[in-house]
Amino acid sequence: MMKGIKKWRLFALMTTLLVFLAGCGREEISTLIPAGEVAQDQFNLLILSSIVMLFVIIVVSIIFVLAIVKFRRSKMGEDMIPEQVEGSARLEFLWTAVPIVLLLVLAVPTVYSTFDLADVSTMDVQAEDGTSTHLTVNVTAALYWWEFEYPEQGIVTAQELVVPTDERVYFNLISADIKHSFWIPSVGGKLDVNPENVNTFYLSFDQQSSELEDGVFYGKCAELCGPSHALMDFKVKSVDREEFDQWVTAMQEEEPAAAEGDLAQQGEELFGADGLACISCHATSGAGGTGGVGPNLATFGDRNRVAGYLEHNEENLKNWIQDPQEYKPGNLMPDAASLNDGEELSDQELDALAAYLMGLSVEE
Amino acid sequence: MSSIAQKKGFGATIWDFMTTVDHKKIAILYLISGGFFFLVGGVEAMLIRIQLAKAGNDFLSAGLYNEIITMHGTTMIFLASMPILLAFMNAIMPLQIGARDVAFPFLNSLGFWLFFFGGIFLNLSWFMGGAPDAGWTNYASLALASEGHGIDFYTLGLTISGFGTLIAGINFLVTIINMRAPGMTYMRMPLFTWTTFVASALILLAFPPLTVGLFFMIFDRLFGANFFAVDMGGNTIIWEHLFWIFGHPEVYILILPAFGIFSEIFAIFSRKRLFGYTALVFATILIGFYGFMVWAHHMFTVGLGPTANAVFALATMIIAVPTGIKIFNWLLTIWGGNISFTVPMIYAVAFIPSFVAGGVTGVMQAIAPLDYQLHDSYFIVAHFHYVIVGGVVLAILAGTHLYWPKMFGTMLSEKLGKWTFWFFFIGFHLTFFIQHFLGLMGMPRRVYTFGADQGWDLFNAISSAGAVLMAIGVIIMLVNVVMTTIKNERVGNDPWGDGRTLEWAIPSPPPFYNFAQTPLVRGLDTYWIEKMEGNKKGMIFAEPLGDIHMPNGSIIPFVMSLGMFIASFGALYFLDGDKPWALAVLVIGMLILFGSMLLRSLKDDLGFHITKAELLEDAKGGKTDGH
Numbered sequence: 007m008m009k010g011i012k013k014w015r016l017f018a019l020m021t022t023l024l025v026f027l028a029g030c031g032r033e034e035i036s037t038l039i040p041a042g043e044v045a046q047d048q049f050n051l052l053i054l055s056s057i058v059m060l061f062v063i064i065v066v067s068i069i070f071v072l073a074i075v076k077f078r079r080s081k082m083g084e085d086m087i088p089e090q091v092e093g094s095a096r097l098e099f100l101w102t103a104v105p106i107v108l109l110l111v112l113a114v115p116t117v118y119s120t121f122d123l124a125d126v127s128t129m130d131v132q133a134e135d136g137t138s139t140h141l142t143v144n145v146t147a148a149l150y151w152w153e154f155e156y157p158e159q160g161i162v163t164a165q166e167l168v169v170p171t172d173e174r175v176y177f178n179l180i181s182a183d184i185k186h187s188f189w190i191p192s193v194g195g196k197l198d199v200n201p202e203n204v205n206t207f208y209l210s211f212d213q214q215s216s217e218l219e220d221g222v223f224y225g226k227c228a229e230l231c232g233p234s235h236a237l238m239d240f241k242v243k244s245v246d247r248e249e250f251d252q253w254v255t256a257m258q259e260e261e262p263a264a265a266e267g268d269l270a271q272q273g274e275e276l277f278g279a280d281g282l283a284c285i286s287c288h289a290t291s292g293a294g295g296t297g298g299v300g301p302n303l304a305t306f307g308d309r310n311r312v313a314g315y316l317e318h319n320e321e322n323l324k325n326w327i328q329d330p331q332e333y334k335p336g337n338l339m340p341d342a343a344s345l346n347d348g349e350e351l352s353d354q355e356l357d358a359l360a361a362y363l364m365g366l367s368v369e370e
Numbered sequence: 371m372s373s374i375a376q377k378k379g380f381g382a383t384i385w386d387f388m389t390t391v392d393h394k395k396i397a398i399l400y401l402i403s404g405g406f407f408f409l410v411g412g413v414e415a416m417l418i419r420i421q422l423a424k425a426g427n428d429f430l431s432a433g434l435y436n437e438i439i440t441m442h443g444t445t446m447i448f449l450a451s452m453p454i455l456l457a458f459m460n461a462i463m464p465l466q467i468g469a470r471d472v473a474f475p476f477l478n479s480l481g482f483w484l485f486f487f488g489g490i491f492l493n494l495s496w497f498m499g500g501a502p503d504a505g506w507t508n509y510a511s512l513a514l515a516s517e518g519h520g521i522d523f524y525t526l527g528l529t530i531s532g533f534g535t536l537i538a539g540i541n542f543l544v545t546i547i548n549m550r551a552p553g554m555t556y557m558r559m560p561l562f563t564w565t566t567f568v569a570s571a572l573i574l575l576a577f578p579p580l581t582v583g584l585f586f587m588i589f590d591r592l593f594g595a596n597f598f599a600v601d602m603g604g605n606t607i608i609w610e611h612l613f614w615i616f617g618h619p620e621v622y623i624l625i626l627p628a629f630g631i632f633s634e635i636f637a638i639f640s641r642k643r644l645f646g647y648t649a650l651v652f653a654t655i656l657i658g659f660y661g662f663m664v665w666a667h668h669m670f671t672v673g674l675g676p677t678a679n680a681v682f683a684l685a686t687m688i689i690a691v692p693t694g695i696k697i698f699n700w701l702l703t704i705w706g707g708n709i710s711f712t713v714p715m716i717y718a719v720a721f722i723p724s725f726v727a728g729g730v731t732g733v734m735q736a737i738a739p740l741d742y743q744l745h746d747s748y749f750i751v752a753h754f755h756y757v758i759v760g761g762v763v764l765a766i767l768a769g770t771h772l773y774w775p776k777m778f779g780t781m782l783s784e785k786l787g788k789w790t791f792w793f794f795f796i797g798f799h800l801t802f803f804i805q806h807f808l809g810l811m812g813m814p815r816r817v818y819t820f821g822a823d824q825g826w827d828l829f830n831a832i833s834s835a836g837a838v839l840m841a842i843g844v845i846i847m848l849v850n851v852v853m854t855t856i857k858n859e860r861v862g863n864d865p866w867g868d869g870r871t872l873e874w875a876i877p878s879p880p881p882f883y884n885f886a887q888t889p890l891v892r893g894l895d896t897y898w899i900e901k902m903e904g905n906k907k908g909m910i911f912a913e914p915l916g917d918i919h920m921p922n923g924s925i926i927p928f929v930m931s932l933g934m935f936i937a938s939f940g941a942l943y944f945l946d947g948d949k950p951w952a953l954a955v956l957v958i959g960m961l962i963l964f965g966s967m968l969l970r971s972l973k974d975d976l977g978f979h980i981t982k983a984e985l986l987e988d989a990k991g992g993k994t995d996g997h
Contacts, residue, residue, distance in 0.1 A: 031825045037810050037811070038810050038811065048740050048742060063727070066722070077704060092643065093647065093699070102695060105690060109733075113684055115737075116736075119738075121680065124679075189814070194742070195742020196671050196746065202605055230504065232436070232512060233431075233433045236817035236819050315821060335433060
């Protein structure tokens with residue numbers, strides 16, 4: 007008998023734990039598993055306000071339950087007329103004053119944190135050699151993809167943000183078309199990407215993304231921006247400073263390494279100006295300029311997803327190239343046939359393009 | 371709905387409602403059309419929850435999904451919640467202050483028909499090339515980029531129905547200021563009248579910014595102006611400000627009358643005077659006042675800077691104080707009372723925990739840095755459904771049960787009402803409670819799909835299951851309405867037995883002139899005072915029985931609104947270029963509008979008198995027809 011109860015207890019405990027863990031979501035995206043200083047601050051505010059609010063809920067619940075249990079008509083009698091109480095100045099004062107005190111408890115950290123999180127004054131601090139002491143990334147949001155420019159380093163990438171861990175990274179956000187919102191839930195709150203002004207803030211990444219199950223943090227567009235708003239995802243790779251510097255150096259190399267293998271070389275030709283002219287929208291060099299019509303593909307082979315959300319394999323890549331509208335309705339990429347004088351690409355051509363693109367890599 | 375209306379035959383009844391200026395009949399019109407749009411919005415909600423029931427669902431396409439969420443929000447706010455609350459204001463408020471009608475019966479009718487045609491116009495977009503798809507907030511950069519005419523249906527439709535609401539608000543303000551019976555001082559007004567008063571003031575001040583924003587948007591989209599076109603020097607943030615300067619008070623326009631309904635219910639079914647009436651009144655006024663100073667909390671992530679964010683965060687937190695005052699006064703009203711758990715009362719009782727839950731998450735979102743995480747996530751979806759469904763919709767359901775006998779002279783079934791309550795209440799919490807966690811787990815709002823790799827499957831499935839329960843509750847409610855109408859068991863003046871205010875002192879439904887003699891009010895809860903003193907008539911009178919002057923019905927409000935409705939189609943298609951008839955439609959519509967305005971101005975309509983003899987006849991049991 008005792009054993010049964012113990013087992014049951016263990017089971018209950020495990021279930022509760024499971025529900026609790028499920029309630030926290032995935033560490034790649036959940037705000038409840040903060041992986042950065044900013045998200046941690048915001049999580050602490052969440053806990054603080056939840057405690058204060060829980061207090062309010064408990065007080066209200068006690069009065070509420072007592073009232074509806076004690077004063078039911080079945081207890082009070084059908085004909086009983088209660089005393090017509092007008093009110094109580096003392097009670098009114100009490101439930102005005104106590105909430106004000108509770109709000110003050112919340113107000114102080116709110117104001118402090120609001121100014122703290124908006125403090126980008128160290129952004130432009132320069133070391134003696136004239137370089138910035140902090141990394142700045144210029145983010146441009148477009149329908150439905152993200153461009154990340156590292157102005158100090160002179161490199162550009164897209165869809166996959168690479169950042170060093172354990173330091174503040176500053177972001178300048180601007181939209182190329184309509185309003186979007188830049189959000190990496192597990193690293194920090196969102197900031198809108200407006201078409202008319204640059205918004206600036208910072209985040210810091212305290213965990214290397216390689217420790218995550220999926221190897222990247224998930225970034226989201228948080229402002230309705232049209233049919234494919236739900237698919238306007240990006241990914242974040244956080245690496246230690248040393249690895250980051252290596253990545254930057256690799257990106258800075260002017261020309262990408264030549265395509266290896268016949269298939270990939272055929273793909274490169276198709277990609278180029280004499281083929282389908284994909285290159286007129288998509289740069290393949292990380293050292294290129296900004297403002298591309300389509301995402302920069304210099305790191306395509308290193309990425310975690312195709313089109314920001316599809317699993318990273320050749321099959322998905324080929325499907326995407328053939329019919330981008332099918333996968334991201336409303337995006338601006340033409341389907342392959344329209345670039346090929348109306349003819350569908352052959353399987354062999356698609357294989358070639360996929361081989362070439364998958365070979366675009368700056369890692370290793 | 372009186373026996374006379376039924377004898378008249380169907381066509382004559384329709385004509386009667388099209389021409390009526392009687393606040394009680396206009397209330398029924400608001401209730402029916404608001405109820406219809408509530409069902410439409412509910413179907414849209416179900417489609418949303420079906421689409422999100424599992425990861426990667428393809429039940430709806432991306433574009434259609436955006437149209438549905440836009441129309442769900444717009445319909446529920448503008449075409450369902452507000453009109454149903456306006457129905458109760460129309461039906462009850464004049465009775466509560468002892469008036470024979472509102473101050474401007476003609477305008478009352480005009481306000482309804484403008485709302486009605488605006489709502490129909492907006493919903494016709496479904497059949498005429500696609501509905502608006504930029505969210506109910508219609509943020510400018512997305513709205514300007516939206517193809518087709520969906521956004522134009524939104525701007526023109528809301529402009530028309532907005533005029534209607536503005537007219538209704540002004541009308542109620544004047545009514546409450548001018549038409550109170552002798553002795554009905556401001557501090558003796560029932561709380562529902564008070565909240566109607568403050569909500570009307572909010573309508574008066576909040577709708578003009580929306581109208582300005584909509585005009586800018588109409589000019590940008592139809593006539594090539596550049597208020598919001600960034601590449602031409604326009605600014606889209608202006609739209610956000612204008613929208614939320616309207617949008618935040620709008621929330622209080624909805625919730626204050628809901629508070630009013632619950633205040634009445636708590637007092638009636640606890641058989642007890644409202645605890646802290648004065649505090650409740652001042653809390654209402656304060657909430658209305660602060661409501662205008664917090665709009666930027668919808669814009670914490672826009673990048674307004676830390677100073678603006680901090681100021682608006684603190685201002686927003688302050689609103690929790692008067693709201694808390696209300697909650698505690700209601701609790702103390704039922705404390706020491708004699709609670710009867712009728713259907714209206716169980717809704718009111720259920721409202722307290724639901725609304726407190728919505729209120730505390732509101733305070734959490736007032737903490738600007740925390741809001742950077744919560745904003746535009748499913749957390750905010752959960753929050754505003756907790757306050758709007760847990761506050762406004764519960765009040766609408768409660769009010770429907772409470773005032774149904776006063777409006778139609780027959781009681782909704784208590785048994786079916788309780789079934790509705792349990793399905794709706796459990797479904798509501800099941801649907802929305804879990805959405806708080808979806809938001810915290812990183813799920814943005816307004817996404818038409820989500821990947822299986824995001825960890826949101828289970829909670830979304832639970833949420834969709836809850837929505838089914840809510841739908842079942844609403845269906846039972848419809849069955850209840852039909853069965854009650856068929857049974858048609860007539861009830862007396864005070865069917866709940868514990869009515870406290872003037873509307874319960876007169877027949878259900880009241881005669882078309884409401885009060886044969888204007889009552890004299892001796893204190894708060896007039897009818898209760900008279901009852902306690904054993905006054906069988908339920909009131910004392912401020913005047914001897916005499917002739918009553920009443921307004922004539924008129925078809926002109928209907929025709930005027932129809933004119934605007936027609937003209938809007940002309941404006942909508944005017945700049946397509948390939949539709950030469952559009953200009954003609956625009957002109958014809960405007961001619962109908964201005965023609966009927968001219969007719970109204972030139973034709974003297976002096977109304978008619980009910981003679982004392984007719985009133986005496988009526989009192990004996992005969993019925994006088996108001997034409």
